[in-house]
Amino acid sequence: MPELPEVETIRRHLAPHVEGRRLTRLEILDPRFALPLAPAALAAAVEGRTVERLGRRGKYLVWELAGEAFLLLHLRMTGTLLLASAADYSRVRFYLDGAPVLTFSDPRRFGTGELALGRPALEAFLGARLGVEPFDPAFTPAHLLALTRASRTPVKSFLLDQTRIAGVGNIYADEALHRARIHPLRPADRLRRPQVVALRDAVVAALAAGVEAKGATIDDFRHPDGVQGSFQDEFLVHRRAGEPCPSCGTLVRKLVVGGRGTYVCETCQPRPRTARPPDPPGARPGRPAPAPGSRPAAPRR
DNA sequence: AGGTCGGCCTGGCAGC
DNA sequence: TGCTGCCAGGCCGACC
Incomplete structure (x- = not known):
């Protein structure tokens, strides 16, 4: 695509x-x-x-x-x-x-x-x-930070919204999130500042690597001369369910986020704590301790 | 206003 | 082998 x-x-x-x-x-x-x-x-x-x-x-x-x-x-x-x-x-x-x-x-x-x-x-x-062009100088960490603060949607869905950032689709969203070590289900407004910076860099890096490889050829994509791109050979997680993560060896899982097939290494990209009830009044925001022994939702498949 | 969901469309494939 | 039915998914419009 x-x-x-x-x-x-x-x-x-x-x-x-x-x-x-x-x-x-x-x-x-x-x-x-x-x-x-x-x-x-x-x-x-x-x-x-x-x-x-x-x-x-x-x-x-x-x-x-x-x-x-x-x-x-x-x-x-x-x-x-x-x-x-x-x-x-x-x-x-x-x-x-x-x-x-x-x-x-x-x-x-x-x-x-x-x-x-x-x-x-x-x-x-x-x-x-269309929102900001990823290779435009206007796509700064501050710009991305402002965008993320305005949305509670899972960051994967956030990246796919063309009115915020233009040009990112399902492949490069998965690849960028993996590079930034961010779980696709994390709400955009829950990204910490360093994560926003990492995400900006990762989006640019993933897209640049894609351009460098002359795109990814899956399904029907071909160059105008019929030649195929090679970026699919460089996918870190996308379409690699069941294969080892190149960084840590954990098997890549496939999830569905916002109705889209989504690939993730849940060791490199730790799952956000699930159910986030609004912070009780007076409580310090952030970082509710996971119950002892609790594990990120069991893989189903 | 922002998020979610169904529809568009058809090749390819799993399952029987 | 051949049929059925489901999935993929960018984007838009309808809905909540």
């Missing part, structure tokens, strides 16, 4: 092929792609325009077209862009002057193309959906 590193990898592959070229035709084979616009309306709005830049914001690939028209492509779960290769599940084809046909392939048909006309419309669209 394309997350920030996979989308960035695609962008880097594709940019030299499309920037400066004219988009002569956008062939929309599946009308769902263009909703709420009709396919013809979306095509008409972009055809004939030159691609000035291929950008990215969060998990969106942003086609910046001449005359301030923007096509926002979201690959969702299974979307892939393939250059000049026979593709199954083709939903859209991009025809560019002097470049091979680019095919948007997407078996589950979740991917979307949205149109923004004018830079204010683009900013409004993205601003309503």
Whole structure:
């Protein structure tokens, strides 16, 4: 599933092929792609325009077209862009002057193309959906601290919320939490300051490692030239249930957090004390002593 | 207002 | 072998 590193990898592959070229035709084979616009309306709005830049914001690939028209492509779960290769599940084809046909392939048909006309419309669209960009200098420990203080949701769900931090998906959330040694069920507002700092660094490091490895190839993700990324070989915990944690050897467990498959080493990432009744009046907050002999919830599986 | 849950969609796989 | 049914999951909209 394309997350920030996979989308960035695609962008880097594709940019030299499309920037400066004219988009002569956008062939929309599946009308769902263009909703709420009709396919013809979306095509008409972009055809004939030159691609000035291929950008990215969060998990969106942003086609910046001449005359301030923007096509926002979201690959969702299974979307892939393939250059000049026979593709199954083709939903859209991009025809560019002097470049091979680019095919948007997407078996589950979740991917979307949205149109923004004018830079204010683009900013409004993205601003309503996306929070801070993880590689932006604005993503500071102080910024993350402020975000965490405002949310009691489990930190895993917190990381997946694109309106807070843009671009982190299920893979990189698991990997970042493991790097930061934080349990995914810990409420965001219960992170201690050093943990927030560690989490910020871990999110950046996990995403950077993903970009470095040219993304992870699981399920359907491919580079535009069909090559596969290698980050899946570097997963520390994600999709490694039953395998030993690379740090300590404890077997990685799979949990469900916020409805998502979540992988964790519960030795490196100790479970938060469960049930947190509100602190009794006058009690010192924090650190209720676990009952002697109590163990973190028994593994079930 | 913030969190939770169902729907979208279909390939792949477990189970019979 | 072949069928059924469930799971995956980013995001949105409905709901509480």
